[in-house]
Amino acid sequence: MRGAMTSLPHYRAIPATDLVIRPLADITLLYHRPSGQTHMVASPVPEILAALGAHPLDSHAIHARLATCYDLGDPDEARAAIATHLAEMAALGLIRAA
Amino acid sequence: MSAALLVAALRDPASVAGLSGAQWNALIAAARAERLIGTLAFRLEGVAVPPAVRPILADARFDAAREAQTALWEADRAAAALAPLAIPVILLKGTAYAAAGLLAAPLSPALGRFIGDLDILVPRDALDAVEAALLDAGWEWVKPDPYDDAYYRQWMHELPPLIHRDRDRMIDVHHTILPLTARPKPDIAAMIAASIALPGGLRILSLEHRVCHAAAHLLADGDLAGGLRNLWDIHCLCSASGAAQEDFTLSLMEEAARHDLAAPVARALRLAHHLYGTPVKAYSAPISLDLRLRPSDRLFLTRLLARDGWGRETHKALRQLFYVRSHLLRMPPPMLARHLLTKWRKGHRPG
Amino acid sequence: MKHRIALTIGPASFRIGAAWRAPVARLAALYHDYPAPPGGIADFTVRLDPVRPWRRYIRPSIHITGDHGLADAAPMALAHGLLAAEMGMNLQMALGWRRHLLLHAACVEKDGRALLMTGESGSGKSTLAAMLGERGWRFMGDEFALLDPATGAVHAFPRLISLKNSAIAAMEAQVADAARFGPLLRGTAKGDIRHLRPRADAIARMDRPATPALLLFPRYGQPVDIRPVDPGECFMRLTQASTNYTALGEAGFDCLSRFVQTIPAQAIDFPDGNSALALVDDLWNALR
Known part of the structure; x- marks a missing residue:
């Protein structure tokens, strides 16, 4: 495999009008307009959504952004967890593969 | 005959003026039973209706809009799952109309249309790859019934149905538009080649081929269940194009002949013309298209309109006849006998 | 027909x-x-x-x-x-139904404010609503509570109350008018069932909506217990208790998320009808 860094999948946000975000006490409700689906999510999903914009980012770049605001523990484990979340969020259509 | 009320209301929305309460009940029950309530609701938009009817139609329009949105999302997910294969993926039936409706037509079959499963057409040699990609993206087999599964794979024009494990929506993957056992043999490669690309990578059949498919589905394949809806699709497709293109009927009949579907398409046009007033032209040359009803068309009309004021199907014997006919059309008789025996042993009954 | x-x-x-x-x-x-x-x-x-x-x-x-x-x-x-x-x-x-968000819940009203009770069949919500309906509350329904997405108000759907098994004798003892009862249906899929027509005021005022004030998750046949239910759990349980949440799309999402953010919710366990009535009284009076 050449250059692990370059082979990481990149993601970008979907249009802000496609998603309604409503934080409750300890979870966040998401209403995804294109699918009509409701998702109940917990950290770090809302934080990942907030970190992503129109510019494509990979799990390492998102980790770098989140690490400035949150204590994420072991960086390798945190990056792997973020990568898993990203793939699941993309499958739901909450973010787009770039 | 509440189905006749429904046909009249679709054909001429002003005809609902002066309906009694009982007639409205019959019209609404028939429209729901035929899954044309959304279509009716859009046809009656702006027409004066009793106050009690207004919210019923508003609900139906609301449902139809959500239905279309969900169907387009399902198509988007299938497109995402199949994108790595780089094959043409063609949307069929309801989802195709919804997607094409975005390209806008004055009388689109998409308006208010009921959409059930997602139907897609892919090249036959890509079928195994499509199956694998869908299973990988979260679709699962609906029923692991060995007889049905073998039957589908051996004789049908589609994979056994798959359902998505999270979204609970079905997908039917077709590789041609009629069962392999049916007599007409459409040139599916030519249809795929003539298909139209939509923004976003998916495709739809050409207008002529959409009509051919709807007619084949209605007359060469189905037992006429949902027939009024299928004919309304054909009516809308022909009406929309007739305005845009001179001699659409001629090019439609040429395509129908090329794909072995001249008889079902001609019958569908006669029935649509008779029921909905579809603006198709009669020809005697270069292709003959006579829009006068034939005696056998009367049987089809009776079957299509067989619904009473409570939304119940009537003419049970005639329906049974069409059910057997639909199997005859799909399979040679010995194969049919074997199939029906297997089905009946498991308690399946038509209607 | x-x-x-x-x-x-x-x-x-x-x-x-x-x-x-x-x-x-x-x-x-x-x-x-x-x-x-x-x-x-x-x-x-x-x-x-x-x-x-x-x-x-x-x-x-x-x-x-x-x-x-x-x-x-x-x-x-x-x-x-x-x-x-x-x-x-x-x-x-x-x-x-598309004109309201449908919650599988029983509902009663007092002073224009509604108490909603949701739970599985056998949770006691239907019997509790029937009992409250004979004790100064207006019975609004024992099967569906209808939330208006535009206003957040709850609308009544006061069809016949479906009394099951031991609730039948309990209500027969509390309702004097025998004409309000339907026939005793023995051996249904849910045991014995007898229908009870709501009081005349519940029918006469069935067009009047009420403002939701309290949501309870009752559970019959347990020692007395009260536990607050947080908005997240409430949202999840109510989406499961709604037959048309998905069909309403964003209107349903807005309606339900506002509901769980504004209406207090408690899970209550009780061994019998009287302790349930006492619990409801306490929780209702504590609202003010």
Whole structure:
């Protein structure tokens, strides 16, 4: 495999009008307009959504952004967890593969 | 005959003026039973209706809009799952109309249309790859019934149905538009080649081929269940194009002949013309298209309109006849006998 | 159809057709005070058909259907015809109603404010609502509470109260007017069932909505316990208790997320009816 860094999948946000975000006490409700689906999510999903914009980012770049605001523990484990979340969020259509 | 009320209301929305309460009940029950309530609701938009009817139609329009949105999302997910294969993926039936409706037509079959499963057409040699990609993206087999599964794979024009494990929506993957056992043999490669690309990578059949498919589905394949809806699709497709293109009927009949579907398409046009007033032209040359009803068309009309004021199907014997006919059309008789025996042993009954 | 009746319950109207006289006669007696649909036009059609043509006469067996039906609905005995008609109306609401967010909940009202109780069948919500309805509360429904997405108000759907098993004797002891009861239906899928017509005030005022004030998750047959339910859990349990949440799309999401953010919710366990009434009193009085 050449250059692990370059082979990481990149993601970008979907249009802000496609998603309604409503934080409750300890979870966040998401209403995804294109699918009509409701998702109940917990950290770090809302934080990942907030970190992503129109510019494509990979799990390492998102980790770098989140690490400035949150204590994420072991960086390798945190990056792997973020990568898993990203793939699941993309499958739901909450973010787009770039 | 509440189905006749429904046909009249679709054909001429002003005809609902002066309906009694009982007639409205019959019209609404028939429209729901035929899954044309959304279509009716859009046809009656702006027409004066009793106050009690207004919210019923508003609900139906609301449902139809959500239905279309969900169907387009399902198509988007299938497109995402199949994108790595780089094959043409063609949307069929309801989802195709919804997607094409975005390209806008004055009388689109998409308006208010009921959409059930997602139907897609892919090249036959890509079928195994499509199956694998869908299973990988979260679709699962609906029923692991060995007889049905073998039957589908051996004789049908589609994979056994798959359902998505999270979204609970079905997908039917077709590789041609009629069962392999049916007599007409459409040139599916030519249809795929003539298909139209939509923004976003998916495709739809050409207008002529959409009509051919709807007619084949209605007359060469189905037992006429949902027939009024299928004919309304054909009516809308022909009406929309007739305005845009001179001699659409001629090019439609040429395509129908090329794909072995001249008889079902001609019958569908006669029935649509008779029921909905579809603006198709009669020809005697270069292709003959006579829009006068034939005696056998009367049987089809009776079957299509067989619904009473409570939304119940009537003419049970005639329906049974069409059910057997639909199997005859799909399979040679010995194969049919074997199939029906297997089905009946498991308690399946038509209607 | 040969035998028919049309009636309005809260904001919804039905026409019910049956192949037999008995179920329609029962409905006519128990729904006597309910108005006919406006203009004779019903929101829904319900049909009680024989499962096979000859089953109208021989071992009569009812297939419940209508505008909306379930392919695998179990046939019912003609003796349970009233229950079949009630199920038929519920089925239309559950599958076809779009004008409100439907919560599978019982609901009572006092001073314009509503108490909603949601839970599985057997949780005691229906009996509790019936008891409160005889004690100064207005009965709004024991099956569906209808939330208006535009206003957040709850609308009544006060059809007959479906009393089951031990609740039948309990309510017979509390309701003096025998004409409010339907026939005792023995041996249904849920045991014995007897229908009770709500009090006249519940029917006369069924058009009036109320403002939701408290949500309870009752559980019958447990030692007394009270536990607050946080908005996240509430949201999840109510989406599961709604038959049309998904169908309403964003309107349903807005309505329900506002509801759980503004209405306090408690899970209550109780061993019997009297302790439940005491719990409800305490929690309701503590609201002010």
